[in-house]
Amino acid sequence: MDGRLPAHVEVNGFVRAVQxxxxxxxxxxxxxxxxxxxxxxxxxxxxxxxxxxxxPQLDGTRKWQESRVQVSDNKSDFDDYLNRRSQQDCDVWIVELTVADRERFIRDNLTPA
Known part of the structure; x- marks a missing residue:
């Protein structure tokens, strides 16, 4: 057992943290x-x-990292990418979180203690 939370529990935690x-x-x-x-x-x-x-990191851990940024002059490219990811991997969870202070949310919820 790898000690990882089940995906549905972790997703629910992110949604509740934003709320x-x-x-x-x-x-x-x-x-x-x-x-x-x-x-x-x-x-x-x-x-x-x-x-x-x-x-994945060199030490075997898995760290949250920014992997793609949506730009205002081509919003559809970002959405198309998400659609491709969900079609290529039916097991993937895609969670959208809207929060006023994005940097604080990242620091408090996506970085290891």
Missing amino acids: AVGGFGMVLHKGERDGGTILIVLVDNQGLGVLYERM
Whole structure:
């Protein structure tokens, strides 16, 4: 056993954490209940998203890292990428979180203690 939380529990925790600070969270794509990969889209005040996913590190851990940024002059490219990811991996979870202070949310919820 690897000590990892089931995906559905972790996703629920992210949504509740955002709601606790007055934000909004929703699941865009529901993946495999226990072991699915989780992608987090943090949306800013302008409606632009930044995609975070866990990336393997040299020490064997998996750290949340920014992997894609939505730009205002081509929003559809970002959405197309998310659609491709969900079609390529039916086990993936895509969670959209809208929060006023994105940097604080990242620091408090996506970085290891």
